[in-house]
Amino acid sequence: MTFHFTKVIEPTPFIVDAMNRWENNPDLVPLIRPNKNKKELEQQWQITLEEFKNRLDTHHFYLIYIDDKLVGEMNYMVDPSHLHKRAPGTAWIGITIGEDGGRGKGIGFKAIQYLEEEIKKQGLTRIELGVFEFNTRAYKLYQQLGYQEIARIANFTYWKNCMWSDIRMEKYLGE
Template identity: 90%
Template structure:
């Protein structure tokens, strides 16, 4: 099994189809986007090539492959408005392992390490992320990689008939 990452410069229909499939997968929705209520949780979202091109203006976007199969995506943006700690030069990261056969294989671990190296190349020294409190596997992974909890935003997302917090974590990158 070979894991590799590719930066997206120009989107194509294959990428858009995968993103839309993952974004609307009922198993993934609670983990990849905040939802205010049951209706929002069940809502379908569709991204177009034009919308994705617009995202590339503010995000560095990478595809995750096992061998030649697209299994996920990861991205980072610099100094977005939703940072908890507004420290200039901060990257906000996001990762989705969209295909079930890509999960539980250590891909998230390798993906974060790869993102950290790309972020360091940009001269950035801090990363912040958010993880929903019910996503204990991801929380443990981030802790293992040196991320520290800095805040909890209560009643942030709806899932399983309950409102959950968003846990904000940070890591300072060494030289």
């Protein structure tokens, strides 16, 4: 099994279809986007090819492959307004392992390491992320990779009939 990562330069309908499939997978929705209530949790979202092209103005997207099969995506933004600690030169990261066959194989670990290297190449020294408190598997992964908890934002997302916190974590990248 081989992992590899590819920067998205020009989106294709294939990529957009995969992202729409993951964005609307009921098993993934609670993990990848905040929801204020049950209605929002159940809402279907669709991104068009043009909208995805526009996102490339503010996001750096990378596709995640196992043995040439697309299984997920990761991305980062620089200094977005939703940072908890507004330190200039901060990358905000996100990762989605969208295909069942991509989970539990260590690809999240490798993908984050790859993304950190790409961020360092841009001269950035700090990364911040958010992980919902019920996503203990991701929280443990980020801790294992050296991320430190810096805040909890209460009542941030709805899942299983209650509201959960968003845990903000950070990591400073060494030289």
